[in-house]
Amino acid sequence: MNAEWGRRIGLRVVAIAVLGVLWQVTATVMDNPTFIPSPAAVWHRLIQTSTVHDGTRGYSGHLLIEHLGVSLRRILIGSAIGVAGGLVLGVVMGTVGWIRVVTEPVVTFVRALPPLAYFSLFIIWFGIDETPKLWLLSIAALPPVAVATAAAVHNAPTALVEATRALGAKRWQVTRDVVLPNALPEIFTGIRLAVGIAYSSVVAAETINGVPGIGGMVRDAQRYSQTDVVVLGLFAIGLSGLAIDAVLRQAETRLIPWRGRA
Amino acid sequence: MSSSLKTEHAVEIDGVEHRYGAVAAVGPVDLSVPAGAFLVLVGASGCGKSTLLRLIAGFEQPTTGTVRIDGKIPEPGRGAGLVFQQPRLLPWKTVGGNVELALRYAGVSREERAKRVPELLERVGLHDVAERRVWQISGGQQQRVAIARALAVPNPLLLLDEPFAALDALTRERLQEDLRQVTAETGRTCVFVTHSVDEAVFLGSRVIVLTSRPGRVALDQDIDLPRTGIEPDELRGLPSYAALRATIGHAVRDAATV
Ligand SMILES: Nc1ncnc2c1ncn2[C@@H]1O[C@H](COP(=O)(O)OP(=O)(O)O)[C@@H](O)[C@H]1O
Numbered sequence: 345m346n347a348e349w350g351r352r353i354g355l356r357v358v359a360i361a362v363l364g365v366l367w368q369v370t371a372t373v374m375d376n377p378t379f380i381p382s383p384a385a386v387w388h389r390l391i392q393t394s395t396v397h398d399g400t401r402g403y404s405g406h407l408l409i410e411h412l413g414v415s416l417r418r419i420l421i422g423s424a425i426g427v428a429g430g431l432v433l434g435v436v437m438g439t440v441g442w443i444r445v446v447t448e449p450v451v452t453f454v455r456a457l458p459p460l461a462y463f464s465l466f467i468i469w470f471g472i473d474e475t476p477k478l479w480l481l482s483i484a485a486l487p488p489v490a491v492a493t494a495a496a497v498h499n500a501p502t503a504l505v506e507a508t509r510a511l512g513a514k515r516w517q518v519t520r521d522v523v524l525p526n527a528l529p530e531i532f533t534g535i536r537l538a539v540g541i542a543y544s545s546v547v548a549a550e551t552i553n554g555v556p557g558i559g560g561m562v563r564d565a566q567r568y569s570q571t572d573v574v575v576l577g578l579f580a581i582g583l584s585g586l587a588i589d590a591v592l593r594q595a596e597t598r599l600i601p602w603r604g605r606a
Numbered sequence: 607m608s609s610s611l612k613t614e615h616a617v618e619i620d621g622v623e624h625r626y627g628a629v630a631a632v633g634p635v636d637l638s639v640p641a642g643a644f645l646v647l648v649g650a651s652g653c654g655k656s657t658l659l660r661l662i663a664g665f666e667q668p669t670t671g672t673v674r675i676d677g678k679i680p681e682p683g684r685g686a687g688l689v690f691q692q693p694r695l696l697p698w699k700t701v702g703g704n705v706e707l708a709l710r711y712a713g714v715s716r717e718e719r720a721k722r723v724p725e726l727l728e729r730v731g732l733h734d735v736a737e738r739r740v741w742q743i744s745g746g747q748q749q750r751v752a753i754a755r756a757l758a759v760p761n762p763l764l765l766l767d768e769p770f771a772a773l774d775a776l777t778r779e780r781l782q783e784d785l786r787q788v789t790a791e792t793g794r795t796c797v798f799v800t801h802s803v804d805e806a807v808f809l810g811s812r813v814i815v816l817t818s819r820p821g822r823v824a825l826d827q828d829i830d831l832p833r834t835g836i837e838p839d840e841l842r843g844l845p846s847y848a849a850l851r852a853t854i855g856h857a858v859r860d861a862a863t864v
């Protein structure tokens with residue numbers, strides 16, 4: 345188990361090192377920093393955007409960590425609203441037959457839309473400040489949780505439901521003690537999906553009035569052909585996304601110790 | 607209904623038939639189970655034993671006829687504690703938490719529950735497992751927990767559907783003996799389903815042999831063997847035990863070929 349772990353880590357370190365070397369070689373051969381900035385240039389940008397230099401604060405007046413913080417906050421609030429809404433909708437969908445029939449195609453429809461498609465609508469409705477961004481992330485995060493919850497609630501194991509009813513449980517007690525805990529693993533998978541979608545949508549949400557924010561930073565950088573800043577922004581989003589997914593996985597094993605054992 | 611009738615018969619089954627669509631699973635069956643009896647239903651697989659038990663538990667409604675527990679139409683969670691072939695414990699609860707649920711549904715206070723959970727577990731021969739996770743105890747122990755949980759249901763009727771069928775022989779014999787003691791001590795009325803003739807004779811105060819589908823009463827046999835103060839081996843060694851086994855075994859084989 346530990347040797348297995350060591351091997352996996354080792355493999356990943358090697359893969360990253362190889363990618364880094366490839367990157368450096370390509371950058372050197374191309375010799376066009378606007379097209380492919382070298383790792384060193386991106387590293388330099390990291391230092392620069394993380395500090396106050398020549399009286400300038402980070403990038404566009406905000407440190408990198410501040411851009412990232414604002415984006416993460418949006419992701420957090422947006423997916424929290426989306427997850428909460430998805431949970432409630434999912435439980436209702438999974439319990440009440442006709443509501444499922446009515447809402448299922450709507451949820452699937454929204455799920456199929458690229459978030460940018462309805463972002464324009466939110467801009468028209470809610471202006472260009474925080475509100476449309478949070479709406480975008482919430483609506484993007486809701487469907488996977490709703491779908492996962494509905495399916496899991498609908499497929500509650502008859503054996504356990506019956507056993508619990510035989511103990512004298514009322515309907516709501518069966519929901520609380522059997523249906524919801526049983527759905528928790530699927531709900532968690534839905535939440536991880538939702539957070540992932542919120543992550544991939546935040547850059548889109550920040551294309552309009554997005555500074556501070558990683559998306560705003562990347563967009564400005566693109567306008568001024570500061571490719572190294574664009575790459576830095578991608579790394580900031582991607583790496584923090586990995587970290588958040590790891591946190592969610594940890595929470596999952598803590599909260600669902602029975603996963604795979606029932 | 608007079609109250610004397612109520613106490614006399616815990617379960618009244620009156621002209622009951624049950625069909626699943628076109629499949630006639632049970633009946634017609636007429637049967638009364640006196641309070642305090644240990645009734646065993648024996649029959650070949652598929653003859654309708656589980657269906658009959660589910661009718662008594664209130665999970666199925668008879669196509670014709672009536673089932674009554676203490677004079678009332680059965681409803682799940684009202685009239686009886688129920689034990690299935692699989693333990694059906696909730697994996698997100700601890701062992702103690704599973705037993706506690708039944709007490710909670712019955713409206714037992716928190717302090718009272720904390721006292722009674724270990725008592726109930728002790729009663730089925732489990733010590734120091736309340737904090738364990740369900741998957742950390744053996745299959746036999748899980749089935750003991752399922753029995754403890756059913757005993758926590760505050761009514762005197764206990765329904766068991768082949769609860770020991772999935773256990774190894776040694777564990778099964780231990781649980782049979784312990785169940786015999788627990789039910790004798792607590793004065794429970796039991797309806798116990800099995801396909802094992804030996805289990806029927808060992809546990810029952812009365813054995814009903816069912817015909818093949820649709821299940822009807824083929825034999826109604828009182829078992830007047832000593833119920834307490836006798837070792838299992840001693841009981842199984844009695845000549846009358848062997849005779850009853852033979853009688854019931856014959857009836858089961860005849861019923862299956864009808
Ligand atoms: N839910 C159901 N739907 C249709 N047929 C069923 C259902 N449950 C049981 N049966 C049928 O009814 C008959 C009796 O089943 P059951 O009561 O489970 O028998 P036993 O417990 O004696 O093995 C069987 O033939 C079985 O296939």
Ligand SMILES: [Mg+2]
Nearest residue numbers: 655656657767
């Ligand atoms: Mg059965």
